[in-house]
Amino acid sequence: MATQKVGGEVDAQCTRCKMNLAHTILAMVGPKIVRVRCNTCGGDHAFRGTAGVTDRPTKASTRAPRAASSGGSTRAEKVVISFDEQLAGKDLASAPKYSPKDTYKVDQVLHHPTFGVGLVTAVRGDKVDLTFRTDTKTLVHGRGGVPADRPVFSPPTNKHTGPADKPQAELPPDSEAAAEISLPSGD
Ligand SMILES: [Zn+2]
Numbered sequence: 001m002a003t004q005k006v007g008g009e010v011d012a013q014c015t016r017c018k019m020n021l022a023h024t025i026l027a028m029v030g031p032k033i034v035r036v037r038c039n040t041c042g043g044d045h046a047f048r049g050t051a052g053v054t055d056r057p058t059k060a061s062t063r064a065p066r067a068a069s070s071g072g073s074t075r076a077e078k079v080v081i082s083f084d085e086q087l088a089g090k091d092l093a094s095a096p097k098y099s100p101k102d103t104y105k106v107d108q109v110l111h112h113p114t115f116g117v118g119l120v121t122a123v124r125g126d127k128v129d130l131t132f133r134t135d136t137k138t139l140v141h142g143r144g145g146v147p148a149d150r151p152v153f154s155p156p157t158n159k160h161t162g163p164a165d166k167p168q169a170e171l172p173p174d175s176e177a178a179a180e181i182s183l184p185s186g187d
Contacts, residue, residue, distance in 0.1 A: 004033060013048045014038040020050040083133045086119050101144025104128050112139075 004010055004025060010033055012023040023036035026044060033047040087109065095109040095117065096102060104110065108120045110130075115137060118130035128141045 004028065004031075009039070010036060010047070011050050012036050012038075013050055014041065014043065015045045015048070016041045016043045023047070083119075083131065086131065087117065090119070092117060098130075098139065099144070100140045101142075103142040103144075112137075 006025050006028055008025050009022050010025055011020055012033075013019070014021045014023065017038060017040050019040075022039045024039060025033050025035075025047075026037050027033075027035035035044060036047045037044045090107075090109040092109060095111050098110045098112040098118070104120045104123065106120050106123055110118055110120070112118050112130070112132065115130070115132040115135065118132045118137070120128050121131050121136070122129040123141075126140055126142050127138050130137050130139055
């Protein structure tokens with residue numbers, strides 16, 4: 001075993017430099033180094049040993065991330081499923097035409113007049129996420145009176161947004177849109 005003594009040098013993890021650096025031993029208790037001074041920054045601190053390499057096996061030495069140095073095999077591989085693969089097994093022939101009035105569910109295939117064949121990947125209330133061949137889109141659904149997964153929240157008025165001392169003759173155009181959404185059964 002290496003003999004270490006006060007005034008000697010030891011590699012240790014410097015708390016300030018955050019690196020394994022040469023330190024001068026300041027104090028020892030029996031065979032154990034308890035206090036060191038960093039030769040780089042000159043700071044005194046308790047001896048912590050080195051982060052990766054120690055003179056005796058500790059659990060710190062097993063924590064070294066070996067995977068990082070073993071080439072590209074450890075890189076998390078992103079599994080890319082092609083659009084055609086996603087559609088495999090789906091009944092494209094009976095895929096309905098997209099309508100915001102219909103209600104869709106995950107994995108359903110539909111035809112969109114603009115984007116073409118789309119696959120429903122997520123349903124969030126009155127919105128559906130669709131994967132198309134060239135893009136992903138979030139569209140509305142369940143607007144035709146068919147109950148969606150959760151009730152559509154539609155505030156009856158938005159009057160308290162305006163100042164009370166002003167007549168609300170000119171409502172912003174979005175109040176019209178809100179009214180349209182709140183209709184229970186489209187047209
Ligand atoms: Zn230091």
